[in-house]
Amino acid sequence: MMNALIFLILFPLFISLLALFLPRGMPGRKVIGTVANAVLCAVPIYLLFATLDQGPSYFRLESGFITTAMLVLEVLIAAYLIYLSVRAKRYLPVVLVVVQLVTMLGFEFVHGHSIQVEYSLFMDKFSIIMALIVGIIGSAICLYGFGYMPEYHHHYPEVKDRRNFFAFLMYLFLSAMFGIIFSNNIMWLFFFWEVTTLCSFLLIGYRDDNASRDSAFRALNMNLIGGVVFAFGIVYLFLSSGTMELDKLLLQDKGTVLLPAVCFAFAGLAKSAQFPFSSWLTGAMVAPTPVSALLHSSTMVKAGVYLILRVSPVMENTVAAQMLTLIGGVSFLVTAMIAISQSNAKKVLAYSTISNLGLIVACAGVNTDAAVWSALLLIIFHAVAKSLLFLCVGIIEYKLDSRDIEDMDFLIMRLPKLTAVMMVGMAGMFLAPFGMIISKFVTLKAFINANPFMAIILAYGSAATIFFWTKWMGKIISIRHGEHEVVEHRVSNWEWTTLGILAFATIAVCLAFPFISFHVIDPYLMELFNKAPIVDTFNILVIFVIMLGLLIILPLGLFFFAFVNRNYKRVGTYLGGANISDITFEGAMDAAQPIQIKSYYLEKFFGEERLFYVGVFVSLTLIFIMFGVAAI
Amino acid sequence: MAHRNLIPFGPQHPVLPEPIHFDLVTEDEKIVDAIPSISYVHRGLESLVEKRDFIDYVHVADRICGLCSFMHSMGYCQAVEEIMGVEVPERALYLRTIWAELSRLHSHIFWLGVAADAFGFESLFMQALRLREPVLDIFEETTGGRVILGASKVGGVRRDIDADSLAGIVKRLAKLRPELEELSTVFITDYSVKHRLCGVGYISKEDAYILGCVGPMARASGLDMDMRVIGYSAYKYLDVQPMVETAGDCYARCLVRIREMLHSIDLVREAIGKIPDGPVEVKVKGFPNGEYMSRIEQPRGEVIHYAKGNGSRFLQRFRVRVPTFSNIPAMIRILKGSEIADVPNIILTLDPCISCTER
Amino acid sequence: MNTIQEMFQSWGMVERAVAFILLAPLAGGLIAGIDRRVSARFQGRYGPPVLQPFYDVFKLMQKQRILVNKFQNFNILLFLLFTVFSGALFFMGVDLLLTIFSLALAGTFFVLAGFCVGSPFSHLGAEREIIQQVAYEPMVILLAVGMYQVTGSFKVAEIAQFQAPLILYLPGVFAGFLYILTIKFRKSPFDLSMSHHAHQEIVRGMTTEFSGPALAVIEIAHWYENVMLLGMVYLFFGFNPWLGLGVALLTYLFEIFIDMNYARFKWQLTFGSSWLFTAVAGVSNIIVLGLMR
Amino acid sequence: MAWFKRSPWILHYNATSCNGCDIEVIVSLTPLYDVERFGIINTGNPKHADILAVTGSVNEKSRQVLINLYEQMPEPKVIMAVGLCAVSGCVFQDCYNVMGGVDKVLPVDVYVPGCAARPESIIDGMLKACEILEEKYANRNKREKGEEHE
Known part of the structure; x- marks a missing residue:
């Protein structure tokens, strides 16, 4: 089971690297993509049926090496973001990235050795639902991209053709999403979280003109604000309760973990484009359609509400929860x-x-x-x-x-x-x-x-x-x-x-x-x-009746009006x-x-x-x- | 914003009693542009003077418009009489004035009804038209038809009204007056009526002047213009007060008409009180030679009848400049920027008479 | 009356639905006929025979079918179907919310019918109809919310049999509902999208392009809808069937009275006032109930 | 059983009328005459109408409008010429822009005379029109049945 999870995280990563390095126009590229998508659909379905009547499962994973690797990657990402921001002469992201990086690195150096994580990965029904959405819809969107992107470049010849990079980002995004939904270790979750921020930034800016650059940086800024608060939340969480695991978070004393929970919820709000952060999502429409589809349906914004739903039990019956509701x-x-x-x-x-x-x-x-x-x-x-x-x-x-x-x-x-x-x-x-x-x-x-x-x-x-x-x-x-x-x-x-x-x-x-x-x-x-x-079963029954009724009536009715009904005279509209x-x-x-x-x-x-x-x-x-x- | 509708409004449209067409360009419900198109009822009856005897032509002049039929024949007769130097007997002038004021009365009541219908107040429409019937009854008794046709003639009027009937008219109008006042209260005070009329179709005094508004349209904007004060017919003997409002919107135009309507009743009573005895017509000899412009205040405003004779049986030229025609530029101005829901109100507060306009 | 009610309660769901489907058009048509007669009397006229709506519908059925496009009547049929369906659900006594959503579906089909003919006047009518839908929809949902707060159930049957007088708990909701009923009955001042009176700036609104049998179908659907809405009024007085029936009829008379006494509002006022009135009457009622619990 | 007699709906169009007859058509709806007693409604929309009441004679521009409106009315339909102008052209016969009565353009079924036509005669004409509607409906049914038999 754990292998399936790791597979789901690493397989899209592997595909994305393939997409980046396999030369374009290579025969079989699309075949590989199709097979990969089929696999991505199949595994979550397998997971669903394999665990149909089981409760949540938690998995131990030797985390030391992975955490270090993630830390290195995080620094690299931060450097890359800083490089891009400076090149574009935008300094707010630089500040945010630096604040976030310093927080995390400092935390890691001061407390890194004392973090004890029992279960790094986990899987419950909610994760499976998310996995199904990411797997099926996400891969369907990638499939669509195969047909869409050539047309896109045909349509906008001025846009630099970086299709390989595009496919790389799309699959990387899926990989990060799987990471988010299966991580029990909040540090890991945070890492994947930042990867989605990076991917969305690059994808929104794919066209590389002024409008898309603006939108991309707006998205980056808002998500980085969320990220910074997330980072503070992690630090505070560890300092106050000493835990770094999602499931343990819920077991803590509600008063002590309320603030971290609120911080995480805040990050979730930014990611799911709620007010006051809504403008990054409306700006994101400058990206090619598969990106918008991906951001809006299966990834990104869903990651936001996923996190909020995960931490909301902590806030139960508090004023904070009421504010969240509002x-x-x-x-x-x-x-x-x-x-x-x-x-x-x-x-x-x-x-x-x-x-x-x-x-x-x-x-x-x-x-x-x-x-x-x-x-x-x-x-x-x-x-x-x-x-x-x-x-x-x-x-x-x-x-x-x-x-x-x-x-x-x-x-x-x-x-x-x-x-x-x-x-x-x-x-x-x-x-x-x-x-x-x-x-x-x-x-x-x-x-x-x-x-x-x-x-x-x-x-x-x-x-x-x-x-x-x-x-x-x-x-x-x-x-x-x-x-x-x-x-x-x-x-x-x-x-x-x-x-x-x-x-x-x-x-x-x-x-x-x-x-x-x-x-x-x-x-x-x-x-x-x-x-x-x-x-109420009766309600479900009624909904089914409407549903089936429509499914039968619509084609029959359309058929009737298109071919059978000839008893009429056509006139013009009333003018x-x-x-x-x-x-x-x-x-x-x-x-x-x-x-x-x-x-x-x-x-x-x-x-x-x-x-x-x-x-x-x-x-x-x-x-x-x-x-x-x-x-x- | 580029979301513009193009809607054909008319020629056949339920709020338009008469055919006129607008290309309405709208955004949401706001009207950005309105381009009128007319001539759906153009008959060409001005040129008919070349085929009809100038005496017979009165019957055509009567039928320029079915609402103010009397006004047109009266204006035509005045013009011809002036050219020919005919002295019309006093009693005939009084009778003409009485019929003219009754025409104004029924026209305004009808307008109230149709306006109510235009803003969707059906019961008010019905009540207004119910109150119009007594006036029509007076027409029927004094002229023989529900529309006054053939009452005026060159040199006077065709029929006299006897003293009893005159007294009866006064009595009936006295009975009608409180009912009309009650009806007017609804127009003046009802919330929903005000919602539909106040502030709608505003035109300033300057614009009304520049665009050449006449009649209630001009008076509602504060222009004191009423042809009756120049004293044609028997108006010189009567106490005519132009009704002027300053708000310049549909509501003001409605108020002007309501006040005029009640004033008409007063004028009829006053005229009946002062009417002298005597003949109602004089014999007309010869043919008109010369030209004259007669100016008359119709219910809709000033109408000009221009006649030019060349000494033959047939007039050389006859021209009518009707009030609706002069009000159309103002209508187009106020249509722009209003709402689709206001279009019927705006069109109707002009009290348009297309059959006059296009003749 | 009590025996009728008992009989009704003793019926199963299917019988009730069948009874609604058969009887509602009769009742609805009769109400429409009385409406026209009473309206005429208000206007100082004699008015048509009480059975006039039936004559109209029969006549329309006999007219030639003229169409602008082949599919225009399809949506109208769906409109009828779902109106009847939601009415039947209501009288079966099942979930009130379900009924409301199903009625909204019917309304949507009607709007789509107005859109799909591609004629300027029916398009304007359809746009206005959506505005109206937006104007009344919150109050209809709040009606269900309020009833649930008091009775603890969304089931129409349970609400109808609730022993305490619902109206005492929900006066604001009832007032709000009365307000939007004028929209639903398509009465002046809110008959923006289609009017029974001819003289309207957008001709006959949505029904402009529908004639003959399709128009008859629209008319019948309205009868069903009206009966169902009066049923909702009845719910407020369900503790006493006689009173409920009486108030339902009185409500209709009241709407006729309103119809006779107002000019048509513009959409801004219709929309704004409906939301405001809903907010003031309905919302405050519901919040007070929420606090009391 | 045909129901046209009980619910004839009217569409009124002013071809080139002077308003006199127009107003009388409208007045026939109002309290004193109240044609709604007979189920008559003024629809204002050709697609709903049974009877096309035309006032005024026909000119070049209104000719096309009349034909359009007539085309858009569903069968059975009746044309009613209201007033002398619509019947023959009245005093405007000689005008250069008047083509004459409505029957120059459309098949008129009912002629209502009068200048202006009185509401009483208009109501009479409407009721005549109802009978013609019934007749037309019966004929159409017969024709359709006949076609089936062949």
Whole structure:
């Protein structure tokens, strides 16, 4: 079992090195990649079934050598970051890196010899869920990259072709993610944590132009702030309680480890782009699509909430936990409202990600069995649907030369299959029978019991969520007869395969959620709370009925309306009687004007500049209170 | 921001009783641009003077517009009478004034109703149109139709109204007045009506002047312009007060019309009190030779009837400059920057009469 | 009445659902007919026959099918299906939240129908409909939250049989719900997206491009929806069935009265006031309940 | 059983009317005349309408609009010419921009005379139109059945 874990951490590393050093254009490169991805999917599934009825397992590993190696690597990373920052004439990262490095090195030299770590690696149900997400979705995204990157470079000839480096970073990222979710040793966790920061920095800056450099450094700064606080938390944790293990952290006296826990949660907030750190994620959209997909769905932001969920039991029933809940709630509500005013597809997706993660953070803050149950489901459902959506938008961007939602008129006529896939993704994000709504449903119940105020935030936030998804959905499924060329055949098979896998997964996780809930989540909750929420079986039944009903009705209905129903007469749209054709009307000066239809954005109500600072201000206040009460 | 809709508003549109078309360019619901397009009801009846006897043409002039039909025939008759130097009997002038004021009254009540409908207040629409019926009954009794057609003629009016009927008119209007006042209270005080009217479609006094607004549109912006004070017809004997508001928005235009409506009732009563006995028409001999511009205050504002005769049976040229036409530039100005929901209000606070405009 | 209620309670879920599916359109149509008659009386008119809505629907069914695009009626059918489905769930007495989410799904399909025809007026209607949805959705969820706080259950059946008068615990929630009911019933001042009255700036809003049988389907779906919403009103007075029924009908009359006495609001006021009213009435009620527990 | 008699919906279009008949069409909806007694609603949208009430004669520009509106109405549909202008052109017959009555462009089923047409006669015309609607529906059904038999 332990070998499987180590394999999962080292195998992507190995692949990434292969990707870096095997020459491009070498035959079999893609075959190796495909096989590697298959392996990466298979191992977590094997882990899932191998440990189906087992509790958590902890593994001893001779850590001395590894810790030293990590320390060396950390210094190298720091040096590399400093080099890059100085070259780009940005000095804040330098300061942060130095502070962090000095803290860690000092800690290591003063206390390094006295750290006793019993179990360095561990694995429980939560880790397995994360492993499944990272393994399956992460590798699917890499698969997509095979088809996407050539097109990307074809599209942007000015970008320096560093595909090998890109693939290296992607797999390195996956490796680091596996490291994070399997580490019990907090020092190790911190090391992997910093690796993801480095990878995300390099990946966001892949284009190497001004915009992407800005975004990359913003991401770096914010994650480094999180990292510095993380480092302080580690030092404080060791000094106050003498432990360096995640599982032992939960057993300590709550008062002594509260501050480190808050520090870790803070690092998690930065990584999962909650307010006030949300801007790095929205800036990250300048990166190639696979990067955005990876950051948003399976890695990076999920690492943040993973850590928060791990440490949240420490904060149970404290003011700090309430503050955490509120930060999540504010992020959820405010970003859902900001998303209404955005027309850049990637930005809408980014804000929706922050919004959903906000909900997860809020659940973590509430920290009851039902809340954690729904947080885990949210993680799963969000990862699948969001990666699907990002990949769709990535394809559309090149087919239509725009990532603006308003240019996606009549998408269903230009890219019909892709639109169908995208509809699955969007429905997965907010519509009734799909996953997200199931989790929101449970979240609501959890909130009412714990904190009615959060239920209210959820009510408002859900309403705002409906707005931006529905109008986007309406945009892409509107139909106008004639003139539109189908441009779909140019989508590569690599991309189709990925979309197919993810679309299937979106539906499958909904259908399989009772299984996931019963065999994976409930055991985890039993360990944590000694009880698991009882989900009304009738409700599940009803959701299944809707789900299956839709799965049957949709194709049948579409078939009926497309081929069977002939009893109708086609007329033009109503244009006040001024029709020239179906869609053009005789306007002023006898000009033939085609109608133009765009969505509402309601900037006055939901404008980014208006709400963003509200969110930042409120969340900063909450963070100060959180640290204040923890320090006292 | 580039998210612009292009919406065809009209020619057939439920809030427009008459066909006019706008290309509305909108962002969200905000109107960025509005380009009007007209001539859906252009008939070309000005050129009909070349085919119709100048006496017969009154019937065409009547049908320029169905709401203020009387005003048009009266303006036409005034112009021709001035050219020919006909002295119209006093009683005829009074009768014309009474009908003209009643026309204004029914037109304003109708406007109130349609405006209420435009902002979605259906019951108010129904009540307003219910109160309009008594005025139409007076029309029917005195002229024979629900729309005054053929009452005016060159040289006077076609029918007289006897003393009993005149007294009856006063009595009925006295009964109508409190009901109208009650109706007006809703317009003046109701929260939702104010929400839809206050601050909507604002036009300043300067702009109203520069863009050539007339009628209630101008008066609501503080321009004291009322053609009745120049004293055509019997207005010289009556106490005419122009109703002026200064706010310049839809609400002010609504107030102006409400006050004018009540003022019309007063004027009718005053005219009926002062009406002298005597003939109602004089014989007209010869053909018009010369030109004249007659200026009249319609419910919608100042209308100009220009007639030019060359001494033959047929007028050489006849031209009508109607109030709606002069108000259209202002309408376009205030449409920009308003909301889609305001479009019906703005269009209707002009009280547009497209059939006048396009003739 | 009590016997009717007992009979209803003695039924199984399937029977109740079937009863809803069969009876709701009759009740809904009748209510709509009474609505039109009463409205006409408010306006000083005589008004159409009470059965007029049925005549309209029958007529629409007989009209020719005209379409702008082939698929436009598909979403309408889904709208009907899910409205009926959520109504049936409600009267089966199962989870209130599930009903609400399912109703939101139905509403989404309706909006999508408005979008998919690609006509400017129905597009504007659909956009406004989403604004309305955003305006009322929080209050609908808070309704479930409030009821759960008092009764400890999301089950409609249990809420309906809760012995204490729910209205006394949830006056704010009830007021908030009344406020957004005006949106749901598509009554003035909030009939932004589609109006039963013709004179509207966006023509017939979302239904502009739907005619004949599709329009009939929309109408029937609204009947189902209205009956279900009145059912939600009933829940507040579930302790006394007679009172509940009476208040539900009174509520509808009240909405007609409001309809008659207001001009149509603009979307800003509709949206802003709904959220504000929800925040003031509903939220404060729920927070007070939360503190009391 | 056909239901058109009980619920005829009206679309009103002003082709080149002087407003006189227009107003009377609107007035027939209001308390004194209240055509909603017969289930008549003014829809303002051709796709919902059964009866197209045209006021005014036809000119070059309104001709196309009328044809567009007529095209967008679902069968069975009836055209009602309201007022003398719509019937024959009235005093505007000789105008250079007037083509004459509505029947020059569309097949008119009901003629409502009057200048301006009185609400009473408009209501009468509407009820006539209902009968023609029923007839048209019956004919269409017969035709469809006939086609099936062949």
